Structures are given as C-alpha cells and as structure tokens.
Amino acid sequence: MKLKKQYICTVLLILTLGVVSSGFASDKILSRWSKTNHYENDLGNELWITATYYASEYVEALVQSEAEKNLWTADEAEQYKYQLLKTLNLTEYIPIFIGIDNRGPSMHMAPFSDHITLWVGKKKLQPVDYDKRFNFKLQGKRDGFIYFPRYDEKGKPVLQGVKSIRLAINGNVSPITMGKTIDYIWDVVDDNPEKLYTGKAAARLELDRLIKRLEKLNDQKKELEGKLAEVESELQQVQKRVEELQRQ
C-alpha cells in the first residue's frame, strides 16, 4: 500500500509539472487542429495516423511558428503564407492533411478516396482530389493532402451553419485497426478562412487569380474572334455566291 501511495504521489507530481509547463499559445492552436490517433494491436504492432484541418487560426499559428523557428523576416513569412494558401486553395476546397506512420503490416488502400469520408452535418462528402501516393502499399511514413469540396452543387458553402465535422477513415485500411472506427472531430463553427486573405500574401493570390482570369478571358476572346472570322468568311462567300447568282 505504501508503494501505491508513493506511485500516485509521483504521478501527481508529473501531472502538476505538466500543467505548469504547458506550451505556448501557438502550440496549443496547432495541436487543437492537428490530431494524432495511436493504435496498437495484440501483437504490439503500432500505427499513428495524424489528421490536420486547416482552420484560419491554424494557418496563422503555423506561419508564426515556422517564422519563429526559421528566423524569417516579415517578407519571408508572407512568402511562406502565400505558398501555403496557394497549396491549400481554401477558396475552393476543404483541405485535410493526413500523415501515416505504419509500424505494422502493409497497408493497401487503393483507391484511397474509397476509405475516407467527411461528415459535414448530414452531408457525407467524398474527396475530390488526394495525394495518389496513398494508393500504394505502405509501411513506414507517408503523408499528403486530401481535398473535399467547399461548395455543394448549387454553389452553397457546405460548412455554413455546421458546428462540428467528423473525418472517418475505414478501419479496414490496416489489420491494426480492423474492427475499429478511425475518426477525428473538429469544431469549425468559429472558423473563418476569409480572415486569411489580407496583407501581401492575399494581394499576390488575388493577382494570381486575376492573371488566370485574364488568360481565360483572352482565350475566350481569341475563340470568339476566330468564330467571328469564320462567320465573316462565310458571309463573304455567301455574298459572293449571291452576287454570282444575281449576275446570271
């Protein structure tokens, strides 16, 4: 009994130290949106699966954290944010980053999109795109993005009015998780990605968008000009033929 008391005291001391030494605010934000599930089967084989939801506060915290780690200037941080937002494409998609560390039997997940579901309210979303490397036999580490649509077929934002979302991965992806449910839940009600689109990075993204739009409009213009030229050519031919017939 004495041993038990000593042990409890030691553990309580550890926990107290843990509370006192709790991390920085940005670390807390990062860990809130990036969640790792650890699984171990009865043979002791292990599997870690991390899922990260790119909420606006997560993106801000990530940029800040990387800037502090790498001693970046404000411009370098803006450049990183610009590249990150470009990759995430938050205006069109809900991106989720998946990291797998498999220390167990091989995982065979092709096609990976069949094993992933995002529950948004009553809607069940399947990925519109994902890192194709998840389709290959996997032991060790692999990570990549999966993208879900941010708007439904009518153009309405799918996250509108939704409090929490749940990402579910089929347990059959690994023998370690067979018979289990792999899921991650995030409360997204206060998330507002539009907040991210300010500053230099946002201006560059806007510029990118406008350049693309310009290219598209120029292509349309060229196409229409081509059609106009065709019509004019046909008009001239018709006119010529009419004149020929009138002369006969």
Place this chain on the structure above:
Amino acid sequence: MKKMLALVAVVALVAFAAPAFAANPFMDVPMNHWAYDAVGQLAARGVVSGYPDGSYKGNQPMTRYEMASLVARALAVVDMNKASKQDVEMLKKLVVEFKDELDALGVKVDKLDSRVAVLEENLGGWKLWGEFRFDAKFADEKGGLYTDNEDVDFDLNRYRIWMSKKVDDKVTFIARLGKGEGTNVAWQRYYIDVKMPWDVNMWAGLWLFDWEGDDGLYTDNDARFTDRSLQGFYFAKPFSMGEFALYAARKDTNTTVTGFDTLVQFDDDGNIIDEMDNVAGIQLAADEYYEYAGRVKFNFNENFWMSGNYIKRDYEVSEDESVWWAAMGVHFNPEWAFKGAYYKEDLGNVTGEDKPGAWQAILDVDQEALGFTSVWIEYMDFDENFKAWTDGPWDDYGTVTGKALGNYDNVLFVRLNQKWNDKWSTFQRYLSGSARGTGVLVDDTTNWTFGVKYYYTPALSFELAYDKIENSMTVNGLDDNVVRLRTRVTF
C-alpha cells in the same frame, strides 16, 4: 533531337542507383548506345514506354507534353522508392521547369495515375500481408506465470497471414490464417465486407469487433467484453457525429466428448427410449449460444462523447448472461482526456451477487502535454463475481488477474510511455489489485514492468522487458518474474 534520351539518362542516373543492368525492351535502341542502360532501367520501372510497334524511337523529337509526362512519372516512382532528398529536389526542379505542361496535363495525369494505382493494387486479385512475433523468455519459475514447463521458452509466439480480395465495388473478402499462443494454425478470420444501401456496412462470417477499443477504454492486454471474434452478421450505420451498430452471432463449440461408451436417452417419465453404443464424438451444447448486441456512440463535439452498449448471450443449456455499459469521455484539450464507464452484468445462477457492477475511470495524457512521457492512469472498482469475457485485461506478460475480476475490490493500473525518436521508446507499467478476500492464502496482487523498444526498420522491432508479478490472482506467494526479448516482423 536527342533531348529525350538526354533527359532519360539524367533522370536514371540521378534517381536510380540500381539495378545497373536492366534489360532493354526496345529493339531499336542499340546495345552499344550510351543511354542503353538508362532507357532499360526506366522502362523496367514504368517511367518510359515505347510505341505500339515495340520501338522506342530515341532520336525522334519530343514534345514538351511528353517530357512533362515523363518527369511526372519519374517523380512518382522516385517517391515510391524512397530516393534521397537531393534526388527528389532535382526532379522537382525539372517539374517546375515543365509546370505549365503538367498543369495542362493535370486532370488527365491524375485520372490515369489513380486508375493505374487501382489496377496495380488489384493485379492478380489478391493482396497479401502478414505479421509474426518471436519470444525468448527467461523466467524465474519452471512452469510458472510466464512459461509452460521450463523456466526458458523460445517460442514462435504468433503469426498471421492476411489476405483480401475486392470482389467488386461493394464487396470485399478478407481472411486471416494464423497461429495463436498454444493453438494450432487456423483460419482466424474470414468474412465479407459489404456496402449496403443507406450507408449501412455489413460483415458476414468470422469477424472481430472492439467497441471498448473505439471508446479508448483500455491500453493493456485486452478489453473486458469486446475485442472478440464472432461468427455471424454485423451491421454498422455511421451518421454525422457517431455510429449505430448491432450484430447477431453464434458460438458453436463442436466440443467432442470422449470416454463415453453409451448414450442413454430418457422420456419425461424416466423410461429409456434410446440407447446408443460407441458415441464418443457427439456434440455438447452446454457452451453454445447465440449472442445479440447493440451500440450507439454520439460525439456531442470535439470535446465530449458518450456511448451505450448492450450484449446478451442466449445459451442452449445454461442460464443466459448479459452485460450493458455506458461510457463517456471528455477532452479537456487535445492532449488531456478523461474517460469513464459503468458496467452491469446479469450472470444468472451464481452464488452471491448475480448482477455485479463495476466502474472505471481513466486519465489519458499524451506525451506532447508533458514533453517527456505519456501517462495512462486507470482505476477500476468491482462488485463480487464481476467477470471479463475476454482474456485477463491486464495480462500482457503473465497471468495477473485472469477473467475473475470480482476477486478484487479494485485495480489501479498505470502505464507510462516515452517516445524518444522514431527508433527508440521506453515504457513502464504498474498494477496494484486489492484482494476482496482475507486470510493467510490471500494477498494483494502487484505487477510492474520496465521495457525498451527499438525499431530497426518500420517492419522489424525488438522489445526487451523485465516483468514481475507478486501474488498473481490474489494467491499469496504465487510470484514470478521474467526477462522477455520479443521480436516482431511485419510485411
């Protein structure tokens, strides 16, 4: 234009050190050509392909689209083969150079990649994978709590060969051939996984379910009532924030009776109606039963969940048994979680308490919170006769509690894990069980462990541990200790 051959040679030399002598499948590439080996290597890896007539046409001018496609394929192959960071960086530079062409090809390439991946995975129809572990145990007692007859055991402890086949878009077949500790090689799983209408998923066959695992209610050897394989039908229906599940299963023991020469059957009045000789081999029904169960789990938000679970065993001969439990969990933040459960069993005809209950409280802290260790503190309190339906929940090394948890008033279990890096981790376990009974033959059980685990590769790990048990299952003086070296291989 020799741009094609030049690029092929660069990619091959940078990215793939071996094999050096891949056979070249194209008839029109001369053997003495300077890029002969490079073309062969890349063809073997599927990066380049020839024309339908089997020729390569190495001197033919290449479009920028073809070049972009080649670089994209090479990049995918390099990733798959874990090339060095420099190799990948160089190829990424090439990709950047041809970015516009890749963008133009994007949709097509993605669709093709996806299709190829699926075809590759389903090539031959079957997927195979496996796991085995080998134990070397050096115990203090001969035939004690860890070993069979001697004090040393070298034992190919367990192995499993998994296989699966996707029958069609809705049906997948999964099976496992394996050997457990002290058992013969057998088919330990065989079931179909079927996507039914209304998002219902069905398993039929011999499958495993683990509701307590889903709720994170155990971390050691076993759950109390789930984490079992059963034969029958299992249905799960996920919804936005949770899941319904139910199943109907049957246990057929096929127990053979030996030592009986004659079976006599009587009518209601006690008269003999049939008498058979030499009936060794008939089946006993005493341990056969139907099992029915249902569960609902609901996540209120990312911080709070609850579940309700019920299982009933309907025996052929014995009295029925059932258990229900309600569980809940709170995440104070992503690293700190509190979980709890209340269990109630109905055991039918037993001496003493026939409806024993138990409750459990768990504090689960991730390593990220404390920096150097994770912490699992579990307290469980039992009524008399409370029993587990699985192996002993804390019997990860030797027999500590067994199934008869009601022999204890309570159990305190602590586990600490320290993950130092991707290769090394250490752990400690401690269990203290307070005996329900009193007397000179009864004492509290104690079990503690120190261990270290090393991953040589993600597929091969070694674990060295020292474990000591005192007064196993509350029997005074039933002690033993062991040094165990465990080797795990997966593929």
